[in-house]
Structure formats: C-alpha cells, structure tokens
Amino acid sequence: MRRLSTIIALFISLSAFADEGMWMLGNLNKQSRQTMKELGLKFPADKIYNPKKTSLTDAVVSFGGFCSGVVVSNDGLVFTNHHCGFSAIQQHSTLQNDYLQDGFVARTHEEELPNPELFVRFLLRTENVTPRVLKAITPGMTEQDRQAITDSIMYAIQDEIYAKDTTLVAVVDPYYGGNEFWLSVYRDYTDVRLVFAPPSSIGKFGWDTDNWVWPRHTGDFSVFRIYAGKDNKPADYSPENVPYHPPYVVPISLAGYKEGTFSMTLGYPGTTERYLSSFGIEEMMNGMNQSMIDVRGVKQAIWKREMERSDAIRIKYASKYDESSNYWKNSTGTNKVIRQQKILERRREMEATLFRWIQDTPAERENLLHLFSSLELNYKARREAGRAMAYFGESFMNGPELVQLALEILNFDYEAEEKMVMSRMKKLLDKYANLDLALDKEVFTAMIKEYRSQVDSLYYPDFYATITDEYNGSDHAFIDSLYAQTKITTPLGLKLFFEQDSTYNIFEDPAISLSIDLLVKMFDIHQVIQEPSTNIERDERLFNAAIRRMYANRNFYPDANSTMRLSFGTVRGYTPFDGAEYDYYTTTRGIIEKAKAHAGDRDFTLEPEVLDFLSSRDYGKYANTDGDMSVCFISNNDITGGNSGSAMFNANGELLGLAFDGNWEAMGSDFIYEPDLQRCIGVDVRYMLFVMEKLGKADHLIKELNLR
Structure with a gap:
C-alpha cells in the first residue's frame, strides 16, 4: 500500500x-x-x-x-x-x-x-532552437565546456536577429533545466x-x-x-x-x-521551480528565503518607522519599501507553506519512485545510478558558503544604499554610447534624490549586526576586523566615520566623479574602498561554491530530463x-x-x-x-x-x-x-x-x-x- x-x-x-x-x-x-x-x-x-x-x-x-x-x-x-x-x-x-x-x-x-x-516589450515570435544549440554537445563533455558552447551559440543566434533588424531584441532562453532552448523575438518601446x-x-x-x-x-x-x-x-x-x-x-x-x-x-x-530536487528546495528555504526574512525584516522596520514619521521620507522610500516587503512576505509565506504542506516530504517520495525506476531501467541505471548521491553531496558541499552568500547579498549588496551608490559609480562606463551614459547618470541622480543619509546609516549599522549574528566569521568582510581593531568594536563609530569621510554622499562628490576631477582619487574614497572589499569577499565566497554549483547545474538538468522520460506520455510544461x-x-x-x-x-x-x-x-x-x-x-x-x-x-x-x-x-x-x-x-x-x-x-x-x-x-x- x-x-x-x-x-x-x-x-x-x-x-x-x-x-x-x-x-x-x-x-x-x-x-x-x-x-x-x-x-x-x-x-x-x-x-x-x-x-x-x-x-x-x-x-x-x-x-x-x-x-x-x-x-x-x-x-x-x-x-x-x-x-x-x-x-x-x-x-x-x-x-x-x-x-x-x-x-x-x-x-x-x-x-x-x-x-x-x-x-514595454511586445513578443513577435518564438522558435525552438534546441537542435542548433545542442548540436556541438558531445557525451563526456565537461559541464564548463557545455556551458561555454551553448552560451556562444545562444549569443550567435541573438546577434543574427539584431543584425537583420536593429529594432528587434532577440533572447534565447533555456527551458526544462537546460534541456531545451527557445528563441523569443521582441520589439521594445x-x-x-x-x-x-x-x-x-x-x-x-x-x-x-x-x-x-x-x-x-x-x-x-x-x-x-x-x-x-x-x-x-x-x-x-x-x-x-x-x-x-x-x-x-x-x-x-x-x-x-x-x-x-x-x-x-x-x-x-518570473520563475518557478516545479522540477527542482528536494535538495534544491531545502537550500532555498534555509538560504535565499530565510535571508530575505531575517535581513529585510530588520531593514524594513527601520524604514517604516521613519516613513510614518515623515511625509518626505515616505515619498522617498515608498517604492523601495514596497519592492522589498513584497518579496519578504512572499519568502515568509513560502517557507511556512513548504512545512505545512510537507512539500519536501512529497518531493522526496517522488524522488524515491524515480530512483526505483532508474534502478529498474538498464539504460537509465547505467547513466544515472549515482544521480541522487551526487546531488546530495554537492548541495552539502556548498551549504554553509551558499547560505553566507545569500545573507551577504541581502545585508550588503542589497542593504545600505551607500554601497549601492558606490557600486554604481565603480561600474560606470564613460565609453558607452551617449544614450546609455545619460541614462546611468539619471539613475544615479535619482538614487541621491531618494536617499536619506541618517536613515541609511542606521540601516548599515543594523546590517552589520544582523550579518554577524547569522554567518560564521570565516565569511566576514575585512571591515569587521577594522571595527574591532580601530573602533573598539563599535559598529556605530565605524559607520559614523565612514559616512563623514566619504565624498560620494554629497552632490559635490558626485560632481567630482562625473567631471573626473584629478584631485579626487576615487579608489581612495572610503565608501569605494569598502565596496571593493565587499566585491573581493563575495568573489572569495563564490570560489568556494563554484565547483559544487557547476555539478548541481548538471545534476538538476539530468534530474529534470529523467522525470520527463519516466512519464513520457504526460503533457509537461516548462518552469x-x-x-x-x-x-x-x-x-x-x-x-x-x-x-x-x-x-x-x-x-x-x-x-x-x-x-x-x-x-x-x-x-x-x-x-x-x-x-x-x-x-x-x-x-x-x-x-x-x-x-x-x-x-x-x-x-x-x-x-x-x-x-x-x-x-x-x-x-x-x-x-x-x-x-x-x-x-x-x-x-x-x-x-x-x-x-x-x-x-x-x-x-x-x-x-x-x-x-x-x-x-x-x-x-x-x-x-x-x-x-x-
């Protein structure tokens, strides 16, 4: 039974x-x-x-x-x-x-x-380009080589469409975990x-x-x-x-x-994960979802308090708060329902049935006998670093607006076409117009504390040591000093940057320097998870394809x-x-x-x-x-x-x-x-x-x- x-x-x-x-x-x-x-x-x-x-x-x-x-x-x-x-x-x-x-x-x-x-973007047509994208893929090819080849062919297809008509936007997307590829041709207004x-x-x-x-x-x-x-x-x-x-x-x-x-x-x-393994669902629960719940909950409480006190801040932060809180509540509800409806347990039952089918089917057994052990080992290998990456992104890259400003400045491309340069400048100016420095200082201080409470010290950025050694462990003192010394929080500093003033060395600005340190740390964490992530991408693709083969008579739809x-x-x-x-x-x-x-x-x-x-x-x-x-x-x-x-x-x-x-x-x-x-x-x-x-x-x- x-x-x-x-x-x-x-x-x-x-x-x-x-x-x-x-x-x-x-x-x-x-x-x-x-x-x-x-x-x-x-x-x-x-x-x-x-x-x-x-x-x-x-x-x-x-x-x-x-x-x-x-x-x-x-x-x-x-x-x-x-x-x-x-x-x-x-x-x-x-x-x-x-x-x-x-x-x-x-x-x-x-x-x-x-x-x-x-x-706004209008869809003009779609086309299945799977045979063309996968034609160069050979058995035994490494996952990195497979990715490089499929990417190059996808870009080539997109470029061909643009070359024929520059008013069109062509996008090739992977479907079914990367087992199929479809071209969508759009026109943007x-x-x-x-x-x-x-x-x-x-x-x-x-x-x-x-x-x-x-x-x-x-x-x-x-x-x-x-x-x-x-x-x-x-x-x-x-x-x-x-x-x-x-x-x-x-x-x-x-x-x-x-x-x-x-x-x-x-x-x-946007995205669904109807074919994701139970290992992937569990990782999303404890990593991306939980980091949103914890970090955004802290940030939003600060924002909302000040928005209710001041109409000026309400107008500045209304859109930011709305976007942040939407996904915060979504993550809260998702984790709750995963537990209530026993989604993990149900997915594991499905995987047990799939595993028995693989064992009972000679051709599948030869290729996929170790699929589930590989998924388990690789998800386990990136568990701690992956969770740290999720909290890192929420706490710092998506947390203080000072960091976001610094990253925008670091990535500013003066060599781009004039239209793009003007658009990026407008985006930066909008960020300044909607920034309250006192509020952002409080958020940054809270983010430092929250990240410290959630993540092993192995994954701390360098400025944590600076706080201990130079500021007697005071997060507030460090943040006060940072905001007092950086020039990019003021219109004058932005003017120096835009005019490329020779008296202003952007890389010596403390906010820019801190943001570079954050990028370096993020790269270090990414290096830890790179190999297991590559293996997981391969295994999830094989898992997806196996489900569709086991139920070949089903009417499947892609995520x-x-x-x-x-x-x-x-x-x-x-x-x-x-x-x-x-x-x-x-x-x-x-x-x-x-x-x-x-x-x-x-x-x-x-x-x-x-x-x-x-x-x-x-x-x-x-x-x-x-x-x-x-x-x-x-x-x-x-x-x-x-x-x-x-x-x-x-x-x-x-x-x-x-x-x-x-x-x-x-x-x-x-x-x-x-x-x-x-x-x-x-x-x-x-x-x-x-x-x-x-x-x-x-x-x-x-x-x-x-x-x-």
Missing part, C-alpha cells in the same frame, strides 16, 4: 491538471487546446498567438521587464497594476504634488508624464508615460497586511500610454512622438463573471522564466481550512468594513472623499446585476511573480481584469500546484473603470476603450 500511495502522490504532483501550467505560446499542443475548449473557451485558439497574423498576444506586454500589461486602446493605453507603476508614480511625486497619496490623472496628452527608464493612478488608499488598500491574502479589496491598477515615432516604430522620448497604434486592441467586458466562468491569463511569469506564458482555468472560490469557505469575489462593502475594523491603521486609511465616493453606490453601468460593485475576484489560473498586471480574459477574449497577487494558502506554488488551494487574485476591470470615470473624472480615457 505504501508503494501505491507514493505512486499516486507522484502522479498528482506531476500531472498537468486542467487549470495547471504556464504554457508556452509557440508550443501549445492539441491536448491543452482541447482542455481550454472543455472549460469554456470560445475564442479561436489560433488567434491567441499567431506570429504571421494579428492575434491576442499582440496586445500583451512585458511592462518594464518586471511585470505584465495589456493594450486597451487604439492610442496605446496600457493597463497594468498600481504596484507595477508604483516606482514611476513615486518618481513624479513631491510634497506639493503627492501622486502616491492623492492619485494622478492627465487630462491631455501633454500632461502625461514620461518615465525614461520604463519600457521606450517612451512610456504615466496617464492615470488612483490614490494609494485604493491602489494599495491593505498594503502589507493584506498582501498575498484573500479576501482582497485592492484597486491595484494604473494606466500608461505607449508613444512612438510618427512611423509608429520605437523612438526615444521626444515631445514630437505620437501615441502608439497597436495591431490589436483588447475589448473590455462589462458583463462580469460568475463561479465557473472561463479565465485565461497572458503575461510574463516559468520571464517569457510570455498562458494559463487557463475558471473563476471559483475555495476552502482554505475546515469550516471556512471563501467566495470568488469581493465588493466595495468590504472596503468600508475593513476601514472601520482597522481604524487608525495606515494600511486601511481612506481619505474622506474616497470614503464618500465608495459609499455613494452610484456604480452606473459598472454594477453587478444585484447592484453591488465588485472589486476583486479569484480564479485557479496558475501564476507567479511577474504575472502582476497580466490580462485576465473571458471565453471570448475580452478583458475581465488584471492579475495582481496570489493567496497565502498557496505560497508554495513555485514548487507545486495545489488545485484546491491555489488562486490568482485579480482586480475587476469594472471597478477600475468606475474609479477612473467617477473618482478621477477621466471620461476622456473611458471613451478610448472598446467596452462590451
């Missing part, structure tokens, strides 16, 4: 359920298409993605390389999440014009705000302007408290516009640019949904890797635990109830005008059939980070809303799909339009849309 239960558990964990999978558009097979039809899809499958004809994917964008979005008007309006546009909104905010708190609406094209570092943002009391309602939690009441959306040259092709920002005219515009459904309504997402999910993917399912509620049942949508009543229940909590504060607006119940054509106003809804679509802003379509290819989050009970979804628990949280497009029209008075934007 034990053997049978193990096999059943393996089948459940690896089978592609009807609503499981982040599917490649260029490799969507008959089985997946048929399943979508059975779930209710009416939109022609060959019109979802077709590189030779206009299709639905022509309106789906990668937004900034970290989120997704969808084009909804003939003049290039793009819907994405509020948290995806948060950095852009923050950059334009001041104490006089606090767009974070008050929201923003451009009444004319001239009022739309440019964002030099923002871009770099003139992207902010058009509309709701107040944060709508766009971020619930903040950290509600993040990754259902029921949800967050109006997580913002609106941008793509601009192009007069030929409709990509162009750098210019007042002469005109709105981009897309080949396809997504229509918007006002009909809503009910439980069981077909739902399809198109977007750019997410920031390329465009489709997921499909239905709108539906769920039961998170015994005695509880969650409905599939929320309404504005819940916003008002939460605001009252959390009175005094800034995460749920509503400005009087917003409260009056929501209480009016003047929902017009955006109301449900019962007169209520839906805010958010859930489906069992398979998503992960990067899917934020992904369009959620109904059976007719019409927009229902935007995906913006997952749920707390399924935080282990990067490793395993739980059909009874995993839910995609979306903001209802009707609520978005209601906020734009009634609160923002943006009728001119509503007129651009194709409402059905």
Whole structure:
C-alpha cells in the first residue's frame, strides 16, 4: 500500500491538471487546446498567438521587464497594476504634488508624464532552437565546456536577429533545466508615460497586511500610454512622438463573471521551480528565503518607522519599501507553506519512485545510478558558503544604499554610447534624490549586526576586523566615520566623479574602498561554491530530463522564466481550512468594513472623499446585476511573480481584469500546484473603470476603450 500511495502522490504532483501550467505560446499542443475548449473557451485558439497574423498576444506586454500589461486602446493605453507603476508614480511625486497619496490623472496628452527608464516589450515570435544549440554537445563533455558552447551559440543566434533588424531584441532562453532552448523575438518601446493612478488608499488598500491574502479589496491598477515615432516604430522620448497604434486592441467586458466562468491569463511569469530536487528546495528555504526574512525584516522596520514619521521620507522610500516587503512576505509565506504542506516530504517520495525506476531501467541505471548521491553531496558541499552568500547579498549588496551608490559609480562606463551614459547618470541622480543619509546609516549599522549574528566569521568582510581593531568594536563609530569621510554622499562628490576631477582619487574614497572589499569577499565566497554549483547545474538538468522520460506520455510544461506564458482555468472560490469557505469575489462593502475594523491603521486609511465616493453606490453601468460593485475576484489560473498586471480574459477574449497577487494558502506554488488551494487574485476591470470615470473624472480615457 505504501508503494501505491507514493505512486499516486507522484502522479498528482506531476500531472498537468486542467487549470495547471504556464504554457508556452509557440508550443501549445492539441491536448491543452482541447482542455481550454472543455472549460469554456470560445475564442479561436489560433488567434491567441499567431506570429504571421494579428492575434491576442499582440496586445500583451512585458511592462518594464518586471511585470505584465495589456493594450486597451487604439492610442496605446496600457493597463497594468498600481504596484507595477508604483516606482514611476513615486518618481513624479513631491510634497506639493503627492501622486502616491492623492492619485494622478492627465487630462491631455501633454500632461502625461514620461518615465525614461520604463519600457514595454511586445513578443513577435518564438522558435525552438534546441537542435542548433545542442548540436556541438558531445557525451563526456565537461559541464564548463557545455556551458561555454551553448552560451556562444545562444549569443550567435541573438546577434543574427539584431543584425537583420536593429529594432528587434532577440533572447534565447533555456527551458526544462537546460534541456531545451527557445528563441523569443521582441520589439521594445521606450517612451512610456504615466496617464492615470488612483490614490494609494485604493491602489494599495491593505498594503502589507493584506498582501498575498484573500479576501482582497485592492484597486491595484494604473494606466500608461505607449508613444512612438510618427512611423509608429520605437523612438526615444521626444515631445514630437505620437501615441502608439497597436495591431490589436483588447475589448473590455462589462458583463462580469460568475463561479465557473472561463479565465485565461497572458503575461510574463518570473520563475518557478516545479522540477527542482528536494535538495534544491531545502537550500532555498534555509538560504535565499530565510535571508530575505531575517535581513529585510530588520531593514524594513527601520524604514517604516521613519516613513510614518515623515511625509518626505515616505515619498522617498515608498517604492523601495514596497519592492522589498513584497518579496519578504512572499519568502515568509513560502517557507511556512513548504512545512505545512510537507512539500519536501512529497518531493522526496517522488524522488524515491524515480530512483526505483532508474534502478529498474538498464539504460537509465547505467547513466544515472549515482544521480541522487551526487546531488546530495554537492548541495552539502556548498551549504554553509551558499547560505553566507545569500545573507551577504541581502545585508550588503542589497542593504545600505551607500554601497549601492558606490557600486554604481565603480561600474560606470564613460565609453558607452551617449544614450546609455545619460541614462546611468539619471539613475544615479535619482538614487541621491531618494536617499536619506541618517536613515541609511542606521540601516548599515543594523546590517552589520544582523550579518554577524547569522554567518560564521570565516565569511566576514575585512571591515569587521577594522571595527574591532580601530573602533573598539563599535559598529556605530565605524559607520559614523565612514559616512563623514566619504565624498560620494554629497552632490559635490558626485560632481567630482562625473567631471573626473584629478584631485579626487576615487579608489581612495572610503565608501569605494569598502565596496571593493565587499566585491573581493563575495568573489572569495563564490570560489568556494563554484565547483559544487557547476555539478548541481548538471545534476538538476539530468534530474529534470529523467522525470520527463519516466512519464513520457504526460503533457509537461516548462518552469516559468520571464517569457510570455498562458494559463487557463475558471473563476471559483475555495476552502482554505475546515469550516471556512471563501467566495470568488469581493465588493466595495468590504472596503468600508475593513476601514472601520482597522481604524487608525495606515494600511486601511481612506481619505474622506474616497470614503464618500465608495459609499455613494452610484456604480452606473459598472454594477453587478444585484447592484453591488465588485472589486476583486479569484480564479485557479496558475501564476507567479511577474504575472502582476497580466490580462485576465473571458471565453471570448475580452478583458475581465488584471492579475495582481496570489493567496497565502498557496505560497508554495513555485514548487507545486495545489488545485484546491491555489488562486490568482485579480482586480475587476469594472471597478477600475468606475474609479477612473467617477473618482478621477477621466471620461476622456473611458471613451478610448472598446467596452462590451
């Protein structure tokens, strides 16, 4: 019975359920298409993605390389999440014009705000280039040689595309652990302007408290516009640019949904690890995830305290805090769910079955008999140094902003083309504009203490000895001296650097010197883990391939890797635990109830005008059939980070809303799909339009849309 239960558990964990999978558009097979039809899809499958004809994917964008979005008007309006546009909104905010708190609406094209570092990316086509990439690989080749050869061929393919058309971006990505390779060809538009943002009391309602939690009441959306040259092709920002005219515009459904309504997402999910070994999952738990939990928890507590004391600091640090806390809470939930749902134990059961299959299959036994012992030994060999590397990155490379400034300066390339030089200078100036030195000193001091408490002294950077020998062990004294002596914390110091003043030796600056020491130490730690890491990369690739061979008749999908993917399912509620049942949508009543229940909590504060607006119940054509106003809804679509802003379509290819989050009970979804628990949280497009029209008075934007 034990053997049978193990096999059943393996089948459940690896089978592609009807609503499981982040599917490649260029490799969507008959089985997946048929399943979508059975779930209710009416939109022609060959019109979802077709590189030779206009299709639905022509309106789906990668937004900034970290989120997704969808084009909804003939003049290039793009819907994405509020948290995806948060950095852009923050950059334009001041104490006089606090767009974070008050929201923003451009009444004319001239009022739309440019964002030099923002871009949108359209997928033009994909192509399987596996045979070409792997043609030079021979049996017995070392992993280093294999990597060098595959890399060189991947770069060659990318260069060929660019040589034919310099407006294209070609990227070859590995799939299935490096067993397959696919080319994606994109076109980027770099003139992207902010058009509309709701107040944060709508766009971020619930903040950290509600993040990754259902029921949800967050109006997580913002609106941008793509601009192009007069030929409709990509162009750098210019007042002469005109709105981009897309080949396809997504229509918007006002009909809503009910439980069981077909739902399809198109977007750019970041990374999943559905085929990672149990050794890899355990390492992520104790290394990367735990370091985020520990280090970011300390840093964010300092930031939040000061943000609540000062509006000036709140504006400077809002975007940084938002990005940091999102992954901090994700890591917290992921580690919790891995333990609760016994994901490690379930993965080990699967591995035991795989090991028996290898033993029972002569050809597999000859090549893979030592696969699991090799995985175990190599993960063990890099355990301590790998954990130190994770804490090092969080504490220093991603901790004090002084270090980040120093690294930016060290890596500044004056020989790059003028456009790139100006962009890097702008990025540096933005860092200065959003830096509070007193706050950063406190963070740096806390990072030194936290790293010391978590990591063996073998992995301490050299400045720890300096603190002991020259500052009597006082972290505060060391940091005070560092910030007092460095010149790069001031505009004058930055000016000396930019002008390459001969009186200023940048390498003698204490902040630059310290950052170089950090880079050297990071390199030393990397050297310790280099050999086992190379072996692990090989073994995980072999592990991935073995799973697919053992279940050759399965409909496998590759892990997410920031390329465009489709997921499909239905709108539906769920039961998170015994005695509880969650409905599939929320309404504005819940916003008002939460605001009252959390009175005094800034995460749920509503400005009087917003409260009056929501209480009016003047929902017009955006109301449900019962007169209520839906805010958010859930489906069992398979998503992960990067899917934020992904369009959620109904059976007719019409927009229902935007995906913006997952749920707390399924935080282990990067490793395993739980059909009874995993839910995609979306903001209802009707609520978005209601906020734009009634609160923002943006009728001119509503007129651009194709409402059905």
